[in-house]
Amino acid sequence: MTLDGEGRRPTxxxxxRLARRASxxxxxxxxxxxxxxxxxxxxxxxARAVEVAPATISDIGRRLDAVAAEAELPGSAPKRPRHR
Structure with missing residues (x-):
């Protein structure tokens, strides 16, 4: 899957640009x-509600944060509470 021709790290x-093409x-x-x-x-x-392992919750949370940071999204992301 690509986003405006970028498949690895869309920003x-x-x-x-894709939004503008879609009006x-x-x-x-x-x-x-x-x-x-x-x-x-x-x-x-x-994730906790469906009993996902705490380590998995943390790992996926870090990955989601990294993707958002790489995408250089506008504004500041809401702070995700960190639970151990």
Whole structure:
């Protein structure tokens, strides 16, 4: 799968170009990114609810954070609570 031709490390700029081609303005694209961030911030709580191992929750959380950082997304991501 690629995003605006980038398959390995799509950035916000790739997402924004794709959004524009789909007639989605930047303000709406940012709102969509914020909605996804909010959903991802719930990962630890949802994972604990279905008894995912704590180490797995932490590992996946770190990976999600890394992907978001590499994508150079606009704004600041909600802080994900760290539970051990």
């Amino acid at each position: 916000w700029q790739h997402m924004l 989605i303005d930047e303000k709406t694209a940012r709102a969509i990114v914020d909605e996804v961030r909010t959903a991802l911030a719930r990962w630890p709580r949802e």
